[in-house]
Amino acid sequence: MSQQVSDSGVLLNLQGISKSFPGCLANDNIDLQIREGQIHALLGQNGAGKSTLVKIIYGILQADAGTLHWRGEEVRIDNPGVARARGIAMVFQHFSLFESLSVIENIAIGLRGSGSSGKPTAQLRNRIHDVSSRYGLPLELDRPVYTLSVGEKQRIEIVRCLLQSPKLLVMDEPTSVLTPQEVATLFETLRKLAAEGTAILYISHKLDEIRALCSRATILRNGRKVAVADPATESSESLAAMMIGETATVLSHDNSNSGSTDKGRPRLSVNNLSLSDGDSQGVALQDVSFDVHAGEILGIAGVAGNGQDELMLALSGETRITPAAAITLHHESGLQAIAQSSPQERRTMGLCVVPEERLGHAAVPDMPLYENALLTAFKRMSLSRAGWISKAASHEFARQIIEKYQVVCRDSDATAASLSGGNLQKFVVGREIEQHPDVLVIAQPTWGVDAGAATTIRRALLTLAQAGAAVLVISQDLDELLQISDRVVAICGGRMSATYPAASLDASTIGILMGGGELPSSGLTT
């Protein structure tokens, strides 16, 4: 390969990178050039090959073909240790924290070999404190990681990378779990880092963010580089069009009128639900009350770790609550107190749930899709009779979901773990919606999911609500909540704010509610 690209300022230059997996060409002849101090966006839908490319840069995977130049010099990055020695740091979306170790131990071990002793010393404690307060990323250093929420875990990752003072920082959707105020702080940080000469490779599905932050964007589709653009001169629509390959359909949902009037009778009521923080590692829920009406979507906003997990477990039946009347379902025949019922009993009564973690909680990774479909739907869809599983009916149900929600997979025999995040999410959401629940509770419906899949899922939720079901969405994605909800409520420290019509709110007013503040005009509450 020639050296014509070794002009000054180019930090990383990828040429002709190809990588194939059995049955799929993940990267096909991709070129990518990142300059020092540049914030470079990598855009693409799930399965477009972004993760593969980033893993090759970070040395987790090896390219089948192509060259990698670091500051004009051809290099091989055989493993992440080599990448880190070169000054490449990465904020992962998944699986790079040690669950049973404490926050500070996780950070200490992440700093090995970069001038740190790799031990949780008092000096490290001070450095973390400096970074986390400077960038507004609070951390409780001695808590074991398994007790933290996804958002808090991501904060650890970001702080860990910032402590390494990297030359190239790879960020895989870092903002999906932050409030707008925190995003603003993070952007300030990133701009400052870039001004100091750090290059940033920024992966996100949020086109507005990319336009606000990045000076260059490489767009991938189906494993190929389709365009390099200047995001500032492009519109969100034109970027989305390059990414999806067709004109993106914008989801239209008129919620300007809704909220002030109830769409229907209440379907799900939570009445003064309180829950102590049993093992002192969670958040206590305090006197939580709300109704979800037939035909509406109620959105619960909040920064990760403010009681959403606990509320979700109480609603799904994984935590039982006394008294049983703390959660009630409304049927034609009357009220049904369900706070003591099991998840399966609740499903039978019409309450279906999609938890936040799709792999391991919503779906069993090593089981095929038809068995995963069977697991929550066997009662409502009569997929088993007298204890015998009907394999044919399960396959049929799974195929129906795959077809209707455009799940990209081999067939209904593919294991859940073999699907990309967005496709598995479409499958688990479809699995619950196709059971036609009266009430659907869903947490982070589109977390880490590409724009195309997110649109499919949101449209499915809207359709479900239009058909008369009550839908409760717990999400940290404010744009999503504002787009699909009829009413929005915020949770902070285990307490609920007042409920507001979504049309009366914007990102900054929700931000205030998420921080536990109150809005001055009280006339809007319903």
Next chain:
Amino acid sequence: MNAEMLLLTALTIITAATPLVYAAIGELVVEKSGVLNLGVEGMMLGGAVSSFALLHLTGNAYFGILGGAFAGIFLAGIFAVLTLGLQASQVATGLALTIFGTGLTALLGKSLVGVGHSGLQKLPIPFLSDLPVLGRLLFQQDVLVYGSFLIVPLVAWFLYRTSAGLTLRSVGDSHDAAHALGINVLRWRLLATLFGGACAGVAGAYLSLAYTPMWVENMTAGRGWIALALVVFATWRPGRMMFGAYLFGAISILQLHGQAWGIRVPSQLMSMLPYLATIMVLVVISRDRGKIRKHAPQSIGKSFYPTT
């Protein structure tokens, strides 16, 4: 029962606990790195026969100890090649290692059966050994007993106070995350497995050099399994493991002395006690999920496939 008898009982409890301490602390490190080696019993037998053979050949028990450690390392090496190199199932390979060790040692040790030697020398520590009671109990022992007092705090210090120990625990917690940080997962697991082998070998050496200085076929009599149970009993914590080793040692001694003291408990029941205790502890700790999450190595027994 008088004071002298109590002292003698205490001394025998130390003797019974020492091989458990070695075997269990080795396995604890192995499991902390995410490897489950069920071959402890086999490695102990390997250590026992090798150390006794070396004692027989050289007349020096210290060569015997070294020989025992290397035999353990050799057997653990076979296990490592199969499970870490070739990604064989750890459970099946570990069981096979025990069966293999039992058979191989019976074959190799045929000519050693019935041979007698004076075992490991006691090494009284000057001054300290003159203390009343404590002196006889703790400071008139052989080198392996002294070693067993030291190895547990050393391992605890290593695991929880050094960066290498943190790395080892991280590999056991999530090998994917460790790999992503540039940690050489297989190398750490190999080192831990070999350390576990050495410890099991020394545990076996203690049996054939000090506990009963001779070689008898299958002389470990299930102690390797007790060591495995101990690690779980202790929820992977070295301090508790030490306590557990002495508790189980005491139970096995009581079972011998019980009849002499006129306690009429069937000896089979006493032999069951270590396992019963482990099951009870498992039931009790499983009620506290937080503790398990915090101390149990999450990726134990799982094969690591780099770059997938």
